[in-house]
Amino acid sequence: METKTGRALVIGAGISGIRSALDLAEMNYRVYLIDKSPHIGGILSQLDYQFPTDHCGMCKMLPTIGRDASSQFCLRKGLFHENIEVLPGTEMIALEGEPGNFKATLDSAPTFIDPEKCIGCGLCSAPCPVSLPDTFNGGLAKRKAVHLPVPHNIPNRYTIDMAACTRCGECEKVCPTGAIDLKTEARRAFKILVVDDELVVRDSLKEWLVVEGFSVDMADSGAEAIDLVSANEYGLVLLDVKMPGMDGVEALQIIREMKPDLPVLMMTAYATVETAVQAMKIGAAEYLMKPFDIEALNAKVVQQYESTVAVKGRVIEVGAVIMATGSDFCDPAKIPGAFGYDYPNVVTGLQFERIVSGSGPGAGKLVRPSDGKPARKIAFLQCVGSRDLKQKADYCSSVCCMFSIKEALLAKAKSGGEADTAIFYMDMRTFGKDFQRYRDSAEKESGVRFIRSRIHTVEPDIDGRLSLHYVDGEGAMVEEIFDLVVLAAGQRASKGARELARSAGVELNPAGFCRTDELFQSKSSREGVFAGGAISGLKDISESVIQAGSASLEASRLIRSKGGTSRPPEPKGALFKDSSRDLPRLAVALCACASSLAGGLDLEALGAALSRWDPSIRVLQTERVCTLAGKKSLLDSLRDTGCNMISIGACMPCLYGKMLLDLARETGLSPGLMDVVDIYTPAFGRGGQAEARVQTAMKMSIERLKGADPAPGRSFNIIRKALVIGGGISGLTAALAIADHGFKVDLVEKEADPGGLVRAIGSTIEGVATSGVLGRLVSGVRANSNISLHTGAEVVGSKAYQGLSFLTTIKTGDGETKQIDHGVTILATGGKEAATREYGFGQSGSVVTQHELEGRLGNGGAVGLGVVAMIQCVGSREEGRNYCSRICCQTALKNALRIKKDNPEAKVYIFYRDIMTYGFLDAYYTKARQEGVIFIRYSRDAKPEVTIGEGGKVTIVTRDPILGRDIAIEPDLLVLGTGLAPNDLGRLGEYFGFEVNEDGFFREAEYKWQPVDSKKRGVFACGVAHSPRSISESIAMAQAAAQRALVMLNRDVVEAGSVVARVRHGLCSLCERCISACPYGARSRNEENDRIEIDELACQGCGACAAVCPNSASVVRGFGDRQVMAMVDAALELI
Amino acid sequence: MGDYEPTIIAFVCNWCTYTAADLAGTSRLVQPANVRMVRMMCTGMVDPKYIIKALLEGADAVLVSGCHPGDCHYINGNLKARRRMKLLKEILPKFGFDERRLKMTWIGASEGIDFAETVRQMTAEVKALGPNDLRTRMVL
């Protein structure tokens, strides 16, 4: 098994794609990250705020360990990482081979704008005649055919929307760097043969295609067509089926023999459709229906043209494939006549996000799209296109309730609290961690109105306002007028899912999403191809990130098992020579750009002024650094001048490209000693004093480099062993995942045998027996030589040392203590069914909890159960435990359906506040209702009263909100859904330095972007210890946590960043203000030698310690006082 | 006063505001060219003495701009910066520095328009205030 570096292909560069790519790249696999659209970021590039923090936090996904290998700026601007090759505008069209070594053929759309040359000046979009709705802004604004796909991307390359482009060529003329080449000649060289017996058809087709820039020949019969085809080269043939003499099919056969790969489009009238389809079997590419509609014809022809011209199938060899193409939102226009989507001021959730976004059409002001007036009364309609059997969408989209609350809060914030927002819903699904508190604060503090009623029709009112009719809580009809109606459009399988499934050989579930294994949600139907993020069903960001982590774990496990190695990355220190000893010699390279840009700038004068400014620098005039030749000349001049610092004056694209990293690798200088200054945008842009501003920019860069600290990040040792606390299903999965990568794992389980909570659960709602999975995991752990299982054991203490090394003491079953050294810790302590004293629990045998019911159903089934009542949210979602335990609804439905199956006559009543069957679980809710389970709603302050009669007889009295009358039920059995509470973490938080939130769950670093990490490095958590979750979600989270741990274990030395803090001990008076200022707890006071010590691994270089220290005893490398003040001096030099 | 062009030193955080500034640049928003940007990793890193240095050195105004509370890549750097700015806004006006010469704003990653607007507004305000004469004063 020849060991070569493992490679992986990630399809879709949305959030989950980026997460998976970063995970695998940090494990030092080679990753190809491709995306159909010309930019990365997927749907997140359109969202500026994300619940539950209502802020953006994408950049927190970037690596914290070994962060110099990746980009260090906002993800919206772009992403680069040593081991990731990002290919925008690329699709996978075929996948052969078997797991471990696949061959994937990639097909990238022709880029009519050369990415190397385009500097994003925007001159090309001005003359472009085409104007169409801007998809990025949800159609609310207009854009040109040549446009910026995403405002933020740096370097910002324009793309051309070929379908809309009329090839007028204006942009080509105007482009200063000659980056645009519409390949009009190439198009003219693409000859099309039109074969039809009717002259009128031939002429009209010819005219259309010529307008499109193609050259067209014509033939009026099959015979003539064959002569022409044999005579000259055609790119495409349009062949009519019904022709006198030789009909289309015969002609096709002959052409097929002559030119096997010549694409042929059959043209058929309505009658001859079957022959056309039959013709396709012989090899016709497609068929066109007469009478032709120009757009369809045009699109098909262009598609054929592009596929022939496109960069033909680049084949890459990869060990595993991760599909992360996400999902689309349903388009309300497709739901006939409903919700008044075609009236002005009725927008979808995404459009609302664009309205409030700073880069959106309204520049962040909350205004109505119709007339720009401020929108002060806003309605949010939930479940548009979800939970609707008519739209064949019997599923819940899981995120719309939450993003509607967020949008309501945003509306309040953007309007200074004036906006009156109302959310119309059926079940407000706030099942995630802290979501219930988010909703409560929205309702109580911010005054968002929640109205439980599903509205169907929206009628227009005077001047663009909208009137809604709905039934309020008490059943009375209400009409209310709103300025703006936001439809929470549900999810749909992404448009490309069908082709992707076909090319990847993967099955889809009936709703069109990727079908996955019930319990291992990252495994698709084809081994070796994994599903990350929302492709298997819309999830919120944190679940998508967890799902992506689990997909990358499975991919990494597969690659390793098939011989692909992930050798530990060589530390940057060794890569670059440590030039901190030798004298700083600074070179300034000014890149003379060949294009018309250079006209505005006199490089000679600039060079002279700079050397006057600081005689010790050497000025080098170079040519087009972006080309290979230019770079080579720069390297040579650098070598012979012996300079060890360089500031390059060049154009914007070089600013963020991989240029610095490549240059660093070739010159052996650490990237911290190099800087690129954009001298062409100011010179080119408006605003006077171009000379002064360019000179100042260069001077500031020179001063910055003088203060740069050349020493690369120090590396620390790591004990390449893991400690997993808790042997439930999460702990077992995480331990196995790490052991499969060849690392030793110590698994500590409190009870006598592992299994945790899952042992009390017979099967999942999908009917998968849990004993099978649990059995396999437990036997897997026991059999695995890398895992040492300590049952009946508890952690009693732990000490962290330099780098990533912990020494933990545990007390084993038989009382003696053992010391375990390890580098990473995974907390999987799980939870238990919450106890309760409500509703007469404990006073009568016939009042049980869901788990007890499940046990009873397990042996003996539901026989003898006439009337069963279940109460949900017992103790959950109210003070004391104000969170939703997420799994009690699905457990209740599972048991109710089991009871109904065993004895259909049984009467089952479920008292609920909100049924939290998110995602595809909603189908079980529909099934339960169809089976005749009666659902009775109650509210937090009007709970059902339970009285225990003699002999344990239970009677429940509650007020049915719809009948408006009290009803009484005497069930044989009352089942309480008490939800999950975390197991007591005791002093673990103290030992390992992680925090616990007010409900006793593990507090993660960042809910959405670092769900499994803690702020303290090297400590991770998964499973119910983090928050209540189902079995499959716990497994996914365990794998994600294992993946994050493996990123560290896979290195023999762990490398700190180069921009970290440093303490000048001579100046330090130990006031410890820097210790409390550090958000990462990276500083501590060493009592013995009375010094402040920095844990350089945890330090992220934010500089909070430097600013709080009065005499700068604490300073951040590269941002010292001297350096910053010198930059200020340089900036003010030229006034 | 006509031809006097104010110079504004802007301490910007590398994550949100720098992105907004780039966005303002790439989407060709018209904004005056008087801003000299010093890129810091976070506004929490801006030491009060840098701002005093800039003002004494003759800068007509100083802008400190970072991420919105909660967006900060380093969790709470911007909140610490706000307290330091509050301190400076108490001290400097006592010595005749007009409070408008020292401005702090939150600018998110996609608020390029806000960045351009802030710069335009600040330039106009500072132009009205007149130059900071320390630039040519002898005593430092």
Next chain:
Amino acid sequence: MSKIGKITVKDRDTVSSLQDFLKLLLQKGAVEAVLVQQRLAINNAVMPALITDIENLGQADPLAPAFALNGARMLSRLTRKPLDAPIAAVMRPCEIRAFVELVKLKQGSVDNVILISADCLGAYPNNDYAKVAGMGAGAESTLSFYRNIISGKGTAAQDADISPACKSCEHPAAVNADITIGLLGTNMEENLLLIANTPKGEKLLADLGVKVEDEPLDGRKSALDALVGERIEYRDRMFARTSEAVSSVEKLMGYLRACVNCHNCRVACPVCYCRECVFTTDVFDHEPAQYLRWAKRRGALKMPTDTVFFHLTRLAHMSAACIGCGQCSNACPNDVPVMELFRTVAHGVQGAFGYGAGASLEDEPPLSVFHEKEFCEVTGGHD
């Protein structure tokens, strides 16, 4: 109504009866050493001293109107590391408040220290005190200082007066000391009040067997209020005068024209705790070329540079902690009125943050704590 003890003054010699009280501390073994101002034999100079032998307490003179330097720095050196032996420190209210700030900066600790503070009626600047101390031997000058006050002749003597810092100090009585020795509200020549403000104080008085009963203190309160009112009125006049004197950078430069960057004010300041001020570190050793550039831009460059920069930065660093002890003016060789400038600005800053320097150990220094929703006006009104 708090626990009040009394020291009876024998034959109108307040100083020696106070010395007896201090000797009691050592005799009873309540403490092993007393840090108190000691009258040196040579020229009647008064300096803080750590006294362990009861005899030497005979020269102790805490009431002397001399304030050579802020004792808080000395106490911080004594308590920087845990000290197993309990000590007592007799200090002025401003020294105690300075020490509270230093404890917050981890430069000292209050456990094992008993803070004793006498009411402070003011002290002369260093070079003026020499004139006053010369008259009469030993504590005579101290007693005459207080007799003048009682007889209403005021604090001026030998054409010297107490320093402006003391005239404008609104904290003559230390509220956060363990024990306050009350001069006001009683006839100083008959008895001194012993007020225990903290449980530690009460325990000490009990150990010493001092008879303690509850007594109304309204006599003392009215005397205090009168004194404080008078001082605040002086202080506000000073603030107004100073604000006017520094209302523009030119005026500030004029105000600091005599400053020669000797940083004496920083060394004397108790709350400037840095081991070495940043202005003396390499950060401010500018390149020769840099001086040239500055000079070219301005035509002429006053040397040494960074004078105003130093004072403004020092203001930024410690204005939140300034307790107005006046040592900076006291230490300035060229009589630059540093105290007036710093107290004026500090008053504004502490008001803005709602923080009283040295008031209590519990409230956090303003720059080391922060919240998400505060000071929205700083960023233009929106959070």
Next chain:
Amino acid sequence: MQCGTCTGSCGSAARMEHTPRQLWRMVQAGMKDEIFKSRTFWLCSSCYYCTLRCPRGLPLTDTMAALKRVAVAEGYTTDRKSAPFYKAFLDSVRKYGRVRESEMMARYFLAVKNPAVPLSFVPLGMKLMARGKMDLHMPGFGGRGKLDRLYRKVMELEAAK
């Protein structure tokens, strides 16, 4: 799911004692007598709006019609006016293969046995006649009695159930 769409979309919901949503609830709870005492399901003009829009795809309008049939079958027709109206309509169709309006109205007025009812229709009748909407003559008809066999078959089937 008691989402309220049917009540929201029902034109005549305002005049019903119980909203459609409450009606379904009562059906679930088996409150038979109370349902049939109310006029709710009689007022349904079967515009099918609710069935079209119900997210659960429930056949609501058909349920209303079923309730009507059960009411008629179990003789719950109180002094209601609609039951005889429907009966007259069905008999006319059964007899003539199509509706003969004047005869049907006559039959309906007779069944109601309350003179006030025809009088209340007079103003409506005059207006219709003025516009020529009401032709008094008895229209000819094709298969007389052809539908009879159909009715009888239906009767048998229902009896069998």
